[in-house]
Amino acid sequence: MIRYTFERLCYMVVTFFVIVTLTFLSMQLLPGTPYRNAAKMTKEQIAVLNETYGLNQPVPIQFVKYITNMFHGNLGYSFQYDGRSVTQILSEKFPISIELGIEAIIIGVVIGLLLGIIAGIKRNTIWDYTSMIIAVLGISIPSFIFAALLQYWFAVKYQIFPVAYWDGPINRILPAFSLSTIVIATVGRFMRTEMVEVLQSDYITTAEAKGLTTMQVIFKHSIRNALIPVITILGPLFVNIITGSLVIEKIFAIPGIGEQFVTSIYTNDYPMIMGTTIIYSSMFIFIVFIVDVLYGVIDPRIRLAGGK
Amino acid sequence: MTVEKILELKNLQVSFETFGGEVQAVRGVDLTLHKGETLAIVGESGSGKSVTSKAIMGLIESPPGRIKNGEILFEGNNLLKYSKHQIQKVRGKDISMIFQDPMTALNPTMKIGSQIMEGLIKHQEISKHDARKRAIELLALVGIPNPDKRVDEFPHQFSGGMRQRVVIAIALACNPKILIADEPTTALDVTIQAQILDLMRDIQEKMGTSIILITHDLGVVANLAQRVAVMYGGKIIETGTLDEIFYKPKHPYTWGLLSSMPKLHAKTDKLLAIPGTPPDLRKPPKGCPFAPRCPYAMDVCIDHMPQYTASSGSQKTACWLLDERAPKVDPPSTIGVGGEA
Ligand SMILES: Nc1ncnc2c1ncn2[C@@H]1O[C@H](COP(=O)(O)OP(=O)(O)OP(=O)(O)O)[C@@H](O)[C@H]1O
Ligand code: SF4
Ligand SMILES: [Mg+2]
Numbered sequence: 001m002i003r004y005t006f007e008r009l010c011y012m013v014v015t016f017f018v019i020v021t022l023t024f025l026s027m028q029l030l031p032g033t034p035y036r037n038a039a040k041m042t043k044e045q046i047a048v049l050n051e052t053y054g055l056n057q058p059v060p061i062q063f064v065k066y067i068t069n070m071f072h073g074n075l076g077y078s079f080q081y082d083g084r085s086v087t088q089i090l091s092e093k094f095p096i097s098i099e100l101g102i103e104a105i106i107i108g109v110v111i112g113l114l115l116g117i118i119a120g121i122k123r124n125t126i127w128d129y130t131s132m133i134i135a136v137l138g139i140s141i142p143s144f145i146f147a148a149l150l151q152y153w154f155a156v157k158y159q160i161f162p163v164a165y166w167d168g169p170i171n172r173i174l175p176a177f178s179l180s181t182i183v184i185a186t187v188g189r190f191m192r193t194e195m196v197e198v199l200q201s202d203y204i205t206t207a208e209a210k211g212l213t214t215m216q217v218i219f220k221h222s223i224r225n226a227l228i229p230v231i232t233i234l235g236p237l238f239v240n241i242i243t244g245s246l247v248i249e250k251i252f253a254i255p256g257i258g259e260q261f262v263t264s265i266y267t268n269d270y271p272m273i274m275g276t277t278i279i280y281s282s283m284f285i286f287i288v289f290i291v292d293v294l295y296g297v298i299d300p301r302i303r304l305a306g307g308k
Numbered sequence: 309m310t311v312e313k314i315l316e317l318k319n320l321q322v323s324f325e326t327f328g329g330e331v332q333a334v335r336g337v338d339l340t341l342h343k344g345e346t347l348a349i350v351g352e353s354g355s356g357k358s359v360t361s362k363a364i365m366g367l368i369e370s371p372p373g374r375i376k377n378g379e380i381l382f383e384g385n386n387l388l389k390y391s392k393h394q395i396q397k398v399r400g401k402d403i404s405m406i407f408q409d410p411m412t413a414l415n416p417t418m419k420i421g422s423q424i425m426e427g428l429i430k431h432q433e434i435s436k437h438d439a440r441k442r443a444i445e446l447l448a449l450v451g452i453p454n455p456d457k458r459v460d461e462f463p464h465q466f467s468g469g470m471r472q473r474v475v476i477a478i479a480l481a482c483n484p485k486i487l488i489a490d491e492p493t494t495a496l497d498v499t500i501q502a503q504i505l506d507l508m509r510d511i512q513e514k515m516g517t518s519i520i521l522i523t524h525d526l527g528v529v530a531n532l533a534q535r536v537a538v539m540y541g542g543k544i545i546e547t548g549t550l551d552e553i554f555y556k557p558k559h560p561y562t563w564g565l566l567s568s569m570p571k572l573h574a575k576t577d578k579l580l581a582i583p584g585t586p587p588d589l590r591k592p593p594k595g596c597p598f599a600p601r602c603p604y605a606m607d608v609c610i611d612h613m614p615q616y617t618a619s620s621g622s623q624k625t626a627c628w629l630l631d632e633r634a635p636k637v638d639p640p641s642t643i644g645v646g647g648e649a
Pocket of ligand 2 (some may be wrong): 597598616626627629
């Protein structure tokens with residue numbers, strides 16, 4: 001297990017550097033300039049600004065500088081916010097997005113697993129069909145449509161929940177739920193398939209032949225085995241949540257990183273784009289790492305293979 | 309025989325609803341298991357052996373399965389009348405089962421110790437600590453070295469033969485009165501097969517368990533069983549003691565089975581497989597199910613199911629050849645049992 005974890009850790013670091021490098025290079029290819037009034041500025045003015053922001057140096061030097069600064073927690077200074085540090089802006093907005101993402105994942109996984117387990121156990125009954133209709137709806141309708149519908153029904157029409165902003169726990173419910181629909185749907189469908197397969201396997205018959213009750217068979221033998229493959233789809237789902245949050249944050253006026261990211265791209269705010277990309281990709285790589293390790297913890301075949 | 313009957317099947321009928329129609333997998337099976345004996349059920353694939361054994365365990369999934377008729381008397385009580393809860397108390401405690409494929413019969417994410425302990429904790433209401441001690445004893449009993457270390461291992465750390473020993477340990481955990489082994493050695497290497505059969509014989513001597521052994525392998529039957537039931541097309545077409553079935557078989561299908569058995573001193577290596585295929589159980593034949601493949605079939609066979617004719621206190625055969633009016637037919641010479649029996 002230790003070797004397995006270490007291996008994953010190495011992959012994680014390598015992936016991270018590849019992503020940072022690629023992002024940095026693609027920044028160089030972006031058209032346009034970061035300066036709002038570039039058209040009206042003289043060559044000299046631009047040169048001074050380039051000097052200030054270090055944009056006149058050769059690309060490799062810029063890159064090395066950037067990496068060195070990154071290790072000191074300095075991601076440069078935002079162009080659009082008059083030189084406020086990127087780290088500072090991100091550290092204000094990042095927790096909000098993370099909280100929303102985690103809430104959405106938790107809601108999605110819990111409801112999704114429940115739907116999947118029920119559908120799998122009650123296969124080919126009305127329970128199964130209902131759960132799977134919910135799942136298909138969740139997959140085929142984009143989350144921003146749910147967001148708009150929820151907002152209209154529950155905030156505008158019946159005014160049960162606030163329309164927008166990020167003031168208290170009650171503000172979380174609509175955006176988190178809209179974001180979680182894709183998770184509910186994906187996890188639900190996947191879990192159903194896995195449950196059906198596990199319930200037909202020989203070791204379930206063995207468990208029944210021991211005289212265990214249906215509940216014991218389901219809880220002790222089926223769910224754990226069905227969960228193993230489901231864990232692998234959590235990584236990609238997180239990506240879904242991240243991309244989904246770009247729009248959801250806009251719809252509910254949530255001051256998170258997603259909304260920030262969109263604006264930074266409009267304004268060619270290189271340091272902000274870089275910083276956000278780095279944060280997003282580290283988060284994603286970290287999630288994949290956690291998922292891999294979890295997979296090892298839950299499946300003894302992996303856990304023990306590397307450990308001896 | 310005055311030996312006590314521990315299990316008796318009376319006119320058991322099991323069907324499955326499928327898209328293609330009703331599959332009548334078991335069509336009126338009568339079977340008796342005596343205390344302490346090993347009864348072998350032999351027959352080709354699809355003859356209904358596994359369905360019969362699953363029915364005894366109450367493991368026929370419904371739907372699609374349905375027990376249409378009959379009784380399963382365990383110590384005189386009809387298991388088919390039991391509630392789900394009652395049958396769960398019999399399973400694993402009084403009647404246990406060993407499955408064919410040890411590679412898939414164990415839960416891959418649970419320590420084998422826990423898999424053995426589950427039944428003990430459920431049926432004997434003993435503490436975890438005692439259950440674990442018993443699990444180690446059981447592993448030793450089925451011949452697994454270092455049992456106190458291996459209880460904490462997972463199935464993938466065991467070889468196929470060792471896993472089958474674990475499966476047997478699970479089945480034996482609560483000292484069941486009846487052990488049903490559905491092709492317990494089919495999935496194993498030949499050398500391992502012999503070890504597992506030895507183990508089963510050993511256990512029966514030590515614990516006096518009654519065993520139902522399901523197999524296509526007549527060699528296994530000769531090794532272990534005292535009585536044999538031959539199944540064909542969802543029916544038992546002949547039963548008798550081991551000697552009767554091997555040396556005085558009366559049914560043409562039994563002759564065919566014996567002819568297709570590899571002989572130790574055979575002049576040719578060729579197996580005499582029975583030509584043809586078993587009946588379609590969606591449209592079961594009215595008469596003898598073997599008629600389309602039987603070299604001795606008569607007109608009467610096609611439309612009328614033969615009744616059982618007893619040729620001794622223990623041997624019964626369902627074949628029209630045993631009717632007084634039928635011509636006398638001698639069994640073919642190919643049925644001779646190779647080697648010693
Ligand atoms: N769940 C099911 N649904 C439909 N038909 C079934 C089902 N289970 C068994 N059958 C049918 O019942 C018949 C008897 O099957 P069974 O498994 O008892 O055969 P068997 O004698 O054990 O054969 P084998 O030697 O291959 O194990 C077969 O024709 C099979 O197709
Ligand atoms: S009853 Fe007729 S068909 Fe069936 S085995 Fe006997 S002789 Fe053959
Ligand atoms: Mg079978």
